[in-house]
Amino acid sequence: MNKKAIICNHVSYQKNSEQILTDISGEIIKGNITTFVGPSGAGKTTFFKLLNGLLSPSEGSINIDGKPIESYSPIDLRRTVGIALQEATMTNATVRENLMLPYQLSNRTFNDKIANHLINQVGLSNDVLSKQTNDLSGGQRQKLSIARTLANQPKILLLDEITSSLDRLSQTGIETLIKNINTEYGTTILWITHNLQQAIDVGHDTWVMVNGQVIEKGPSELLENPKTELVREFVKGVHK
Amino acid sequence: MNYLTLSITLIFVLIPFVLSKTLKLELGKDIIIATTRSIIQLLAVGYLLQYVFEVKHPIFILAMISLMIGAATQNARRKGVSIKGITWKLILTFTTIELLTQGILLGLAITPATPQYIIPISGMIIGNSMVLSILFLNRFTDEISDKEDQIELYLSLGATPKQAIHRHLITSIKASTIPTIENQKTIGLVQLPGMMSGQIIAGAAPVQAVQFQLLIIFLLLTTAVVTSIILGFLSYPTLFNDRMQLTDQNN
Numbered sequence: 001m002n003k004k005a006i007i008c009n010h011v012s013y014q015k016n017s018e019q020i021l022t023d024i025s026g027e028i029i030k031g032n033i034t035t036f037v038g039p040s041g042a043g044k045t046t047f048f049k050l051l052n053g054l055l056s057p058s059e060g061s062i063n064i065d066g067k068p069i070e071s072y073s074p075i076d077l078r079r080t081v082g083i084a085l086q087e088a089t090m091t092n093a094t095v096r097e098n099l100m101l102p103y104q105l106s107n108r109t110f111n112d113k114i115a116n117h118l119i120n121q122v123g124l125s126n127d128v129l130s131k132q133t134n135d136l137s138g139g140q141r142q143k144l145s146i147a148r149t150l151a152n153q154p155k156i157l158l159l160d161e162i163t164s165s166l167d168r169l170s171q172t173g174i175e176t177l178i179k180n181i182n183t184e185y186g187t188t189i190l191w192i193t194h195n196l197q198q199a200i201d202v203g204h205d206t207w208v209m210v211n212g213q214v215i216e217k218g219p220s221e222l223l224e225n226p227k228t229e230l231v232r233e234f235v236k237g238v239h240k
Numbered sequence: 241m242n243y244l245t246l247s248i249t250l251i252f253v254l255i256p257f258v259l260s261k262t263l264k265l266e267l268g269k270d271i272i273i274a275t276t277r278s279i280i281q282l283l284a285v286g287y288l289l290q291y292v293f294e295v296k297h298p299i300f301i302l303a304m305i306s307l308m309i310g311a312a313t314q315n316a317r318r319k320g321v322s323i324k325g326i327t328w329k330l331i332l333t334f335t336t337i338e339l340l341t342q343g344i345l346l347g348l349a350i351t352p353a354t355p356q357y358i359i360p361i362s363g364m365i366i367g368n369s370m371v372l373s374i375l376f377l378n379r380f381t382d383e384i385s386d387k388e389d390q391i392e393l394y395l396s397l398g399a400t401p402k403q404a405i406h407r408h409l410i411t412s413i414k415a416s417t418i419p420t421i422e423n424q425k426t427i428g429l430v431q432l433p434g435m436m437s438g439q440i441i442a443g444a445a446p447v448q449a450v451q452f453q454l455l456i457i458f459l460l461l462t463t464a465v466v467t468s469i470i471l472g473f474l475s476y477p478t479l480f481n482d483r484m485q486l487t488d489q490n491n
């Protein structure tokens with residue numbers, strides 16, 4: 001039987017009496033790449049923040065690696081379930097300093113060897129290390145954000161892809177990167193993507209979210225042949 | 241000055257009042273309110289102080305200081321309503337700064353332990369501490385809502401609330417104390433400080449007035465820095481819940 005990395009049971013989330021996520025249940029299989037697709041405002045980012053502990057569900061329960069999410073200390077949880085945030089937020093400093101951040105926060109030593117390893121791992125060359133993050137392209141920022149999250153060696157990696165569309169080359173770069181991390185470290189990956197072909201090509205499973213709910217979930221191929229009208233509409237809209 | 245000469249000084253109220261009327265500045269009502277309030281408040285304080293100075297009982301000194309702290313808290317708390325327990329945090333800040341400064345002043349016999357010294361100096365300290373608190377709270381709440389994404393980034397990587405807020409706390413502490421320090425760089429060049437002017441008018445030797453003013457300036461430096469630091473470290477934990485999540489600022 002497949003091991004479960006994440007189990008959600010009737011998870012809902014409200015903010016200021018606004019219903020943002022409604023009754024989400026489902027399992028994420030350990031070692032898989034699961035993509036999350038859906039229109040803007042569907043609640044994908046909010047769901048990821050629940051998994052990483054930046055938010056807590058209003059109702060329902062979440063299990064991470066066999067343990068209830070509340071049984072983790074917030075810090076352990078956030079390092080076990082790493083997130084690369086949607087905006088690829090950077091501190092106003094160099095690439096190297098951004099990579100150093102997770103090490104500083106946990107009082108671990110950081111050196112050039114580690115910096116080189118982290119940056120090469122995501123397919124960037126050493127000479128970006130001294131650059132200011134403001135000078136990076138969207139694709140580079142995203143990769144740096146992933147590298148910084150990987151510094152905590154998470155068992156589960158949440159990738160919230162930046163919405164502003166990346167150029168074709170950067171997209172392929174991220175695709176390869178995700179596959180590599182997955183095979184090399186066996187990391188369970190949850191990936192919010194806006195490219196359905198990528199979801200089909202790279203992801204094992206997919207969850208389709210619309211309006212705060214998971215409408216369909218299963219093997220990625222379901223995107224080629226959706227069961228529900230809502231998902232059919234969404235898929236058609238993306239391909240237009 | 242007697243009450244007759246004091247009444248003549250109302251000319252200085254009349255001038256803006258008449259100007260406001262003729263130029264339709266519509267400041268008339270506010271001028272009357274401001275004048276009436278300052279007359280009543282200051283006279284009341286004057287008589288009260290005279291009484292306290294005559295009786296010399298410590299209980300009256302304590303009562304006056306408590307009153308000052310109460311009024312300062314009332315004023316400053318409006319800027320920090322989004323911070324839980326801001327009232328007692330302000331009271332604690334003002335009390336600490338008062339104890340610290342008076343402790344040093346009286347302990348090292350820098351100023352005599354008489355109400356004539358304790359009360360006006362306390363007034364200046366607590367008043368400045370109040371202004372600093374307001375500056376700090378404004379700056380800190382702005383900084384937090386401005387840099388929410390940065391704080392979230394730190395938390396997402398496993399930072400403690402203190403690590404996540406540290407940079408923003410320091411920025412706010414610095415920003416709120418800079419005006420005090422900047423002010424002191426130009427002090428005396430354009431405008432003589434009010435207290436020093438008062439002492440000179442009352443007949444004190446200018447150099448002695450300056451010495452006393454210097455003491456006040458140094459006290460206000462301590463007040464500025466210590467106020468922001470105490471208030472900052474008391475305030476930041478309430479921005480997070482027990483799951484180390486940023487709590488909503490708008491609630």
Ligand SMILES: Nc1ncnc2c1ncn2[C@@H]1O[C@H](COP(=O)(O)OP(=O)(O)OP(=O)(O)O)[C@@H](O)[C@H]1O
Nearest residue numbers: 015020038039040041042043044045046047086163
């Ligand atoms: N900080 C917030 N305060 C209030 N409402 C919010 C906040 N963040 C998100 N929302 C609301 O929650 C809902 C879900 O937003 P979320 O960002 O999770 O969607 P998403 O699927 O990630 O969208 P996108 O594809 O555009 O990134 C939206 O209706 C949004 O308006």
Ligand SMILES: [Mg+2]
Nearest residue numbers: 044045046086
């Ligand atoms: Mg999103």
